[in-house]
Amino acid sequence: MRRQVISLAINALALTALAFVPAQAADNAAIKEKAAVCSGCHGENGISQTENIPSLAGQPDQFLQWQLVFFRAGSRKNDQMQPIAEEITNEDVRNFGAYFSQLTPPKGEEDKDPDLSKKGAQVAVGRRCASCHTDSFAGTKAVARLAGQREEYLVKALRDYKTNQRVGGGGAAMADVAYHMSDEEITAVSHYLAYFK
Known part of the structure; x- marks a missing residue:
C-alpha cells in the first residue's frame, strides 16, 4: 500500500x-x-x-x-x-x-434493455456518480467520460476498482464506491452509462 x-x-x-x-x-x-x-x-x-x-x-x-x-x-x-x-x-x-x-465521443445506441437502464440510473443516483463524472457523464478534467463507453469495459473497470486491481487518479474514491457495489449493481449501472444519451 x-x-x-x-x-x-x-x-x-x-x-x-x-x-x-x-x-x-x-x-x-x-x-x-x-x-x-x-x-x-x-x-x-x-x-x-x-x-x-x-x-x-x-x-x-x-x-x-x-x-x-x-x-x-x-x-x-x-x-x-x-x-x-x-x-x-x-x-x-x-x-x-x-x-x-477533441474527437466526437461515441453515442449510446438504442437501449436494448430499458428496464436494466432504469435500475442502473437508480444505482448512479445512489452512488452519486454524477458528483464527479458530471450530470451528462461526460467527465471533466481528470475524471473519465462514462457516457457511451463500451458496456463490458465499464463492468471490467468497476470490478477492477472493487478488487483493487486498478489504481490511479481518483482510485481511492472509485475503489470505495465500487467496493460496496453488488455484481447486479455493476451490471445495471454499466448498461445505463453505455446507452446514456
Missing part, C-alpha cells in the same frame, strides 16, 4: 510538471499519424469496436494524460499498454490527450 501511495505521488508530480509546460502548437497531421497506432485497438477515430478496450474519443484531456502517465510509470498495469506508454514522450502525452479529447 505504501508503495502505491509513493508511486501515485511520483505520478502526480510528473503530471503536475507536464501541466505547467505550455503545449506547443503541434502539427495536427503528425499527431494524427502517431495516434493511428492507437486505432489498432481503440478503434478508428478513438471509438473502440473491440471487447474490453475503451473508446478514447471525447475523454477529457487531463484524464487521458493521467492514464498514459500511470501506464508509463507502471502504476496502472496492462500488458498491451505498458510497452507502448514506456516509449512515449511528455510531449506525446500532451498531444494524445488533446487529440483524443
Whole structure:
C-alpha cells in the first residue's frame, strides 16, 4: 500500500510538471499519424469496436494524460499498454490527450434493455456518480467520460476498482464506491452509462 501511495505521488508530480509546460502548437497531421497506432485497438477515430478496450474519443484531456502517465510509470498495469506508454514522450502525452479529447465521443445506441437502464440510473443516483463524472457523464478534467463507453469495459473497470486491481487518479474514491457495489449493481449501472444519451 505504501508503495502505491509513493508511486501515485511520483505520478502526480510528473503530471503536475507536464501541466505547467505550455503545449506547443503541434502539427495536427503528425499527431494524427502517431495516434493511428492507437486505432489498432481503440478503434478508428478513438471509438473502440473491440471487447474490453475503451473508446478514447471525447475523454477529457487531463484524464487521458493521467492514464498514459500511470501506464508509463507502471502504476496502472496492462500488458498491451505498458510497452507502448514506456516509449512515449511528455510531449506525446500532451498531444494524445488533446487529440483524443477533441474527437466526437461515441453515442449510446438504442437501449436494448430499458428496464436494466432504469435500475442502473437508480444505482448512479445512489452512488452519486454524477458528483464527479458530471450530470451528462461526460467527465471533466481528470475524471473519465462514462457516457457511451463500451458496456463490458465499464463492468471490467468497476470490478477492477472493487478488487483493487486498478489504481490511479481518483482510485481511492472509485475503489470505495465500487467496493460496496453488488455484481447486479455493476451490471445495471454499466448498461445505463453505455446507452446514456
